[in-house]
Amino acid sequence: MKKVILMTIRRTEQLADGIYRTVLHAPDGDGFGTMLPGQFLGIYPNDPAALLPRPISLCRQEPETGDLVIVYRTAGRGTQELAAQPASSMVRVLGALGNGYDLSRFRGKRVLLLGGGIGIPPMLELAARLAGENGTAKQVIAVLGYRSSDFFLLEEFRKTAGRVLIATDDGSAGTHGTVLDAVREDGTEFDIVAACGPMPMLRGVKKFAEERGTEAYLSLEERMACGVGACLGCVCRTVHRDDHSKVNNARVCTEGPVFLASEVDI
Amino acid sequence: MNFAVEIAGIELKNPVMTASGTFGSGQEYADFVDLGRLGAVVTKGVSDIPWEGNPTPRVAEVYGGMLNAIGLQNPGVETFVRRDLPFLARQNTRVIVNVCGHTEEEYLRVVERLGQEKAVDMLEINVSCPNVTRGALQFGQDPACLEALTARIRRIARQPIIMKLTPNVTSIADLARAAEAGGADAISLINTITGMKIDVERQRFVLANRTGGLSGPCIKPVAVRMVYQCAKAVRIPIIGMGGIASGEDAVEFLLAGATAVAVGMMNFHDPHTTEHVVDGIRDYCRRHHVEDVRDLIGAVRDA
Structure with a gap:
């Protein structure tokens, strides 16, 4: 089940030029459970003029704490704000999104x-x-x-x-x-x-x-709005007719982001 | 306190519905929202056969809102009726199906097909999508065309029809009057405002479609003004929308003359927005000792 929760930023560090790692901690007993590799989170900026969640893939789920590690490039206002947020501050997170690897x-x-x-x-x-x-x-x-x-x-x-x-x-x-x-x-x-x-x-x-x-x-990556399969913003061309859309488009946020290579027309 | 409102003889338990295209067919938000708490769910646009929509990128964020050029991708009316409608019928809310088409005949086929479905309470006719170039735009922008289309749909429709108006016109009141003259049971507005975003670093359009429809809080003042103008021009009920994020935003539309409101783009910012708006209207009414939410409709006074 998908949900929106407030997560605490444990720490953020710069790993390379424009590349940051942030560790997110869920309140006890209210996380997204064990995520699959390939799944992603939607991170909402605090900036009231930047309204859409930023889709960021899970990099690592720490086995001992369940903390979620994300590593991202600061590409625009949302990710720049995230990288600059101090430890212990809170961030609103939508998850767990996408299918992940089987x-x-x-x-x-x-x-x-x-x-x-x-x-x-x-x-x-x-x-x-x-x-x-x-x-x-x-x-x-x-x-x-x-x-x-x-x-x-x-x-x-x-x-x-x-x-x-x-x-x-x-x-x-x-x-x-x-x-x-x-x-x-x-x-x-x-x-x-x-x-x-x-x-x-x-x-x-x-x-x-x-x-x-x-x-x-x-x-796959695509420009996304809702992250939950409603807006049909983030579609990918498929070789066969997609069962949900009934056309040759699958939703990257829902049927994906992981696709069998032979099934997508990229 | 009374929170129910009525549109074309159909009672909604409260004035809050979803804006077409921002809520899928309802199932996509069922993890977040008890759909039974909403006045109505308005579905994504449904056409007679499946539509592919536009190439990607289809969406872009802008200051205080977003642009979209989805192009009304949808699986067609038969899949909608078979797969999505039974789910909506179980939700203890009103079901309003948004209908799209390229030609009059395409609209009429969908309206006729949905006329067989008892679970469909009302139809919203999308004559105003800015991202579909063939047909729809002309219907929504020319009063004579809009009146003729409304009349043809009214003759065969089994459910009340809501004509959804585009803001991309010089005088929206003229379009509201045309819809009313054609026999519309209600009008909804505003659809998105045509916009554009350019990536200056790459010197390219951000959207594959070049232009897209602007939505979100950045369009709210335009939407409130247009609802007010239409409320002065017609007697049929108005469903107001454009950047609604809170109970106060919803009340602003009611005061301008809307009978009901729809939450659109802000579902993407917080999937719980619809329920927050329902709760927010209740809080407002308590705070202002409003016994009947209908007393707010068109109640704005001069500054």
Whole structure:
């Protein structure tokens, strides 16, 4: 069940240029339960002139406290305000939104996680749930694409995933190029792909997966208003007629944001 | 205290409804709102066959509001009747179905089909969506066209009809009179105001449709003024909307002459807004010793 709650900001820290991490704490017994990787929150700005919730993906749910960690780029007035809010202040949060990843699809498989830019954070919770002691995947290979060596979350991925590869746009570290360039250069083997990142990257991943006949899941982003499936603002073209809309449009906030790559027309 | 109001002989338990397109078919907000506490639920626009809508981006935030260019995407009247209507029929609220079309015939087909459904209490005819280029805009902007369309719909409609007016005209009172002359049972206003947003860093339109409909608190003064002008021009009831966020906002529309109000864009800011508005009107009435909410309708006085 979706709801709006007031959450406390435990702390916010800058991880890289324009990239912030905020830890949100729910009042006891009134959180969103255990969220799925790929799900997101709608954070309402306090600014009375900025009215729409900001969709921000779950980066990590801390196992001990249930606290929700989000990592975001300060792109406009809402995210800038969030990054500047002091610890202990309150923020209104809508959640839990979206479908999230179906973890059963990854069971016993070699999983390739691709994160590009601000698409990196949601891959961390997926890596954490698939790898490690309680993980259900056979192997997790995370490939992270950054603009430069101004990394964020790299240490967290190194602690979580079995292997981590890096690509940078400027060639200052890892493979000079995209996450797919890094995958090809490394020659790593895998059975299934999960990706989040900018649209050109996701188009490349879709093509890459289709050429190899590999099952791939993409976490999509679209301009959103309500976040709960009512306004039909955030649709994505689908290959087949969507069961809810009866046209070739699915709601990113409700049927998504995670889609099987072969089912979306991007 | 009385909070019930009446539109075309149909009683609403309170004057608060939802604005079409901001509340899905009601189910999307059922986690947040007891729909039975609302005067009515007004659905997203329904057409005769499924509509694809516009390309994305379809929405953009602006100062104090938002722009949208959804393009009336909807699954069509048959899916609506089969899937969404049974849910609404169980909610102990009035059901108002918003009807859209490109041509007169398309409107009439939907109106005729919904005439078979007892669960539908009223129809709201969307003659004013700024994001659909073919047909609808002309119907809503030309008084003669609006009167003719209203009359044709009135002849075949089994339920009361509410004509939803566009603010994108020089004189909205002329359109209100045309709707009344055509036989409308009520009018609702305002639909969104056509706007535009440009991303100056990228030097591009923010919306794929270039223009979109402006809604939210930033349009409220325009909406209140238009409700007032229409209330002076016609005798049929008016449903007022435009940026309503609180009981006081709703009362402002009632004082201007609206019989009922609708909560739109602010559902996106807080999914509980409709219930807050219901509670807020009650608080206002207590505070001002108003025994009957209907006493507020058109009760504004000079400064």
